Amino acid sequence: MQNDETSAGPRLLGPADVRRLAAELDLRPTKTLGQNFVIDPNTVRRIVRIAGVGPDDVVVEVGPGLGSLTLALLPVVSRVVAVEIDPVLAGRLPSTVSEYAPGVADRLEVVPADALRVSELPGAAPTALVANLPYNVSVPVLLHLLETLPSLSRVLVMVQKEVADRLAAPPGSRTYGVPSVKAAWYATVSPAGPVGRNVFWPAPNVDSGLVLLERRPGGARDPADRAAVFAVVDAAFAQRRKTLRAALSGWAGSPAAAEEALTAAGVDPRARGEQLTVDDFARIAAARPTITTFGAS
Structure with missing residues (x-):
């Protein structure tokens, strides 16, 4: 009752x-x-x-x-x-x-x-x-x-x-x-x-x-990937007026390495963070291990 x-x-x-x-x-x-x-x-x-x-x-x-x-x-x-x-x-x-x-x-x-x-x-x-x-x-x-x-x-x-x-x-x-x-x-x-x-x-x-x-x-998403994706997000928006190639240079190791990761993820290196979906950021994070190590530029 x-x-x-x-x-x-x-x-x-x-x-x-x-x-x-x-x-x-x-x-x-x-x-x-x-x-x-x-x-x-x-x-x-x-x-x-x-x-x-x-x-x-x-x-x-x-x-x-x-x-x-x-x-x-x-x-x-x-x-x-x-x-x-x-x-x-x-x-x-x-x-x-x-x-x-x-x-x-x-x-x-x-x-x-x-x-x-x-x-x-x-x-x-x-x-x-x-x-x-x-x-x-x-x-x-x-x-x-x-x-x-x-x-x-x-x-x-x-x-x-x-x-x-x-x-x-x-x-x-x-x-x-x-x-x-x-x-x-x-x-x-x-x-x-x-x-x-x-x-x-x-x-x-x-x-x-x-x-x-x-x-x-x-x-849906693997919790193990969260920290890696959030690191990309934080880096992208820390300098939101910059292109992703520049904003992610510290995260990737260099502007050239950032560009390679972005290209591998199918994202235009000239884009800015506010244009990307969470799935875009996930692809960028996943691409990082595949990039070549470059010297600073």
């Missing part, structure tokens, strides 16, 4: 609830931890709906804060593993869930940790990541979890709009860069809608956006 929270929907946190909880904890949101708490129930409902998660999913939530999104997820999924770096918030979250959604409180597991240092999580392998990521570490956290948790098949994150645009940018666009390519290594990436400033407390000085990532079927 379904519990009341599952059938009728959970009690979600509104502005008064968030401010009450913050006052109880004597909490002053900090920019250091990127703390902006969602105060709009419709926003968290929308996030859960777009994420497409269901009763078979084990969801990782990074930065649950006071529990706004957590409360919307718990009635829908099998389990939520909430990773929270702030010990005060991590300690309070189970009590909040027990108060607002007692019928599904047993689905919550809180991991008091820095998401950037997480290498594994307790229990069944997670299938999805759904989170309002702290703005100051959103891309590193996203890429770290995609790497360390290969069981994640679906990701929906809320990030600063500028970051959302970069993650979902196609090759050739002005915002295409390192985050775009590295995210595409793991998944297909698409924008999933804007989020206004007034749904947060305190309201940030920037707009937000949702980004949906769907893992490539079968894991």
Whole structure:
């Protein structure tokens, strides 16, 4: 039998609830931890709906804060593993869930940790990541979890709009860069809608956006190749105004060696990094062992 929270929907946190909880904890949101708490129930409902998660999913939530999104997820999924770096918030979250959604409180597991240092999580392998990521570490956290948790098949994150645009940018666009390519290594990436400033407390000085990532079927890419490909990506965009022949000269050993690798990969040495797909970068990385060693030129 379904519990009341599952059938009728959970009690979600509104502005008064968030401010009450913050006052109880004597909490002053900090920019250091990127703390902006969602105060709009419709926003968290929308996030859960777009994420497409269901009763078979084990969801990782990074930065649950006071529990706004957590409360919307718990009635829908099998389990939520909430990773929270702030010990005060991590300690309070189970009590909040027990108060607002007692019928599904047993689905919550809180991991008091820095998401950037997480290498594994307790229990069944997670299938999805759904989170309002702290703005100051959103891309590193996203890429770290995609790497360390290969069981994640679906990701929906809320990030600063500028970051959302970069993650979902196609090759050739002005915002295409390192985050775009590295995210595409793991998944297909698409924008999933804007989020206004007034749904947060305190309201940030920037707009937000949702980004949906769907893992490539079968894991597609060999994890052993990741470091080699990412090294090429980093080199190509470190000097993005230069041609790839020049930008990759340090990576390859010389401009001539870079040109040979690019030619072997079927990439024009005169092209620039923002014109290439992740598959182009993978071919360049694979071509490197075949190149001849040249002296510096």
